[in-house]
Amino acid sequence: xxxxxxxGLSKSFGGREAVRAVSFAVSTGQAVAxxxxxxxxxxxxxxxxxxxxxxxxxxxxxxxxxxxTARSAAQRSLGYLAEGAPLYLDLSVRxxxxxxxxxxxxxxAATKDAIARVAQDAGIAEVMGARIETLSKGYRRRVALAGxxxxxxxxxxxxxxTDGLDPNQKVAMRSLIRRMAETKAILISTHQLDxxxxxxxxxxxxxxxxxxxxxxxxxxxxxxxxxxxxxAFHALTQMxxxx
Amino acid sequence: MSIDVAQSAQQAxxxxxxxxxxxxxxxxxxPLAYVFMAIFLISLGxxxxxxxxxxxxxxxxxxxFFLFHPWLYLVFLPAIAMRLWADEARGGTLELxxxxxxxxxxxxxxxxxxxxxVAGAALALTAPMWISVNWLGAPDNAAIALGYLMSFLxxxxxxxxxxxxxxxxxxxxxxxxxxxxxxxxFTAAGLPVVGGALGPxxxxxxxxxxxxxxxxxxxxGVLELRSLFFYLGFIGLWLTLNTIWVSARKxx
Numbered sequence: 056x057x058x059x060x061x062x063g064l065s066k067s068f069g070g071r072e073a074v075r076a077v078s079f080a081v082s083t084g085q086a087v088a089x090x091x092x093x094x095x096x097x098x099x100x101x102x103x104x105x106x107x108x109x110x111x112x113x114x115x116x117x118x119x120x121x122x123x124t125a126r127s128a129a130q131r132s133l134g135y136l137a138e139g140a141p142l143y144l145d146l147s148v149r150x151x152x153x154x155x156x157x158x159x160x161x162x163x164a165a166t167k168d169a170i171a172r173v174a175q176d177a178g179i180a181e182v183m184g185a186r187i188e189t190l191s192k193g194y195r196r197r198v199a200l201a202g203x204x205x206x207x208x209x210x211x212x213x214x215x216x217t218d219g220l221d222p223n224q225k226v227a228m229r230s231l232i233r234r235m236a237e238t239k240a241i242l243i244s245t246h247q248l249d250x251x252x253x254x255x256x257x258x259x260x261x262x263x264x265x266x267x268x269x270x271x272x273x274x275x276x277x278x279x280x281x282x283x284x285x286x287a288f289h290a291l292t293q294m295x296x297x298x
Numbered sequence: 299m300s301i302d303v304a305q306s307a308q309q310a311x312x313x314x315x316x317x318x319x320x321x322x323x324x325x326x327x328x329p330l331a332y333v334f335m336a337i338f339l340i341s342l343g344x345x346x347x348x349x350x351x352x353x354x355x356x357x358x359x360x361x362x363f364f365l366f367h368p369w370l371y372l373v374f375l376p377a378i379a380m381r382l383w384a385d386e387a388r389g390g391t392l393e394l395x396x397x398x399x400x401x402x403x404x405x406x407x408x409x410x411x412x413x414x415x416v417a418g419a420a421l422a423l424t425a426p427m428w429i430s431v432n433w434l435g436a437p438d439n440a441a442i443a444l445g446y447l448m449s450f451l452x453x454x455x456x457x458x459x460x461x462x463x464x465x466x467x468x469x470x471x472x473x474x475x476x477x478x479x480x481x482x483x484f485t486a487a488g489l490p491v492v493g494g495a496l497g498p499x500x501x502x503x504x505x506x507x508x509x510x511x512x513x514x515x516x517x518x519g520v521l522e523l524r525s526l527f528f529y530l531g532f533i534g535l536w537l538t539l540n541t542i543w544v545s546a547r548k549x550x
Contacts, residue, residue, distance in 0.1 A: 102393065
């Protein structure tokens with residue numbers, strides 16, 4: 056089942072086309088890498104999927120609900136980790152997660168259960184009472200991920216989820232995302248190829264606002280003589296620049 | 299269809315409550331609300347007793363107290379509202395907020411109500427003034443209660459300007475300056491000096507948009523429904539503008 060379907064999304068800023076007719080789909084049980092160099096249009100696409108940016112054309116469907124015509128319904132099924140993992144630094148971790156759970160309409164009892172579940176999943180149980188501003192970057196990132204998971208969404212859209220984490224934290228985060236991918240549709244925006252290899256079975260490659268390829272990770276790697284993802288990435292993005 | 303509407307209304311209700319609680323904690327978990335209330339109460343006391351010559355009037359009423367409310371609101375209320383949307387833009391949390399299943403108007407209303415609660419709490423802390431005049435004489439308590447009600451509504455009007463301009467400006471300092479400037483226009487429009495310079499017809503038209511003019515009747519103990527509706531309509535208009543300006547950020 057296609058839990059996330061993106062059709063012809065386009066966005067321009069001041070006459071510059073940031074994203075051009077981007078289309079792809081992610082099914083439940085898949086973790087798909089949304090790969091591309093810096094400035095390729097990854098975050099802009101994710102912001103349109105999340106409902107933060109209004110597309111000039113096209114639409115995104117989340118669990119069958121359009122982000123354009125049924126925004127709230129679509130957002131109820133979406134867990135979104137925005138670029139930079141924005142958080143309310145003045146709140147405690149528990150208060151922050153409670154705020155998100157209540158906004159999603161969870162009851163007091165369901166909120167308590169959800170917070171306990173994501174605290175366990177994201178490995179933040181020991182900092183639940185701490186103010187977010189006192190936490191390290193790694194913890195903050197995990198709190199933000201816990202926030203995206205608190206309402207148990209069918210679709211997860213994660214913008215650079217391991218950015219700023221140390222190697223141990225990266226391993227833990229990747230393991231969590233792989234586990235989530237068993238029951239959810241996950242789109243992970245990244246420009247780190249080790250991320251793709253560790254978590255994703257499929258790759259949607261974007262460069263200069265256009266989808267360059269949408270294929271399995273192994274097929275993409277197999278396109279180069281050495282069978283390395285890195286070479287395929289260079290070849291495809293440079294080919295696009297040359298064109 | 300009706301199920302969708304009911305679900306949307308329920309969702310909006312959840313969002314209003316959640317954002318209201320979040321903003322109230324932001325006020326009271328930091329020194330912001332306490333500092334605002336302390337300085338507001340000290341200033342109000344100083345104006346009432348020193349400039350309003352409260353004891354020299356020899357009357358058991360709160361006219362010298364209510365007299366300065368519009369001018370203090372003009373300066374103090376933008377100070378508590380300027381952060382509401384500008385902070386979200388600066389900290390990147392606007393993206394988080396806008397990705398939640400809540401309509402923009404619900405977020406706007408939740409934030410506004412939280413700021414209005416802080417203003418209401420500051421106003422409630424002036425209750426000893428009311429108790430004092432009852433101890434000193436026999437005031438018209440209905441008139442004083444009306445003064446408080448209209449003062450609270452007027453506070454909402456000043457706050458609605460500041461909330462909207464916080465969303466439009468996206469920067470706290472700019473939001474504060476704009477809010478004071480716009481608030482001043484809606485206050486000064488009711489001043490006799492402005493009316494005198496414009497002639498009676500234009501002066502009356504202008505005064506009908508003044509937050510000051512609509513408060514004056516309440517200070518005399520007269521409940522004018524048009525003033526009640528004016529304040530509610532004024533708040534509604536600025537919150538609508540606030541919603542439009544927040545939603546406009548989705549355009550990128």
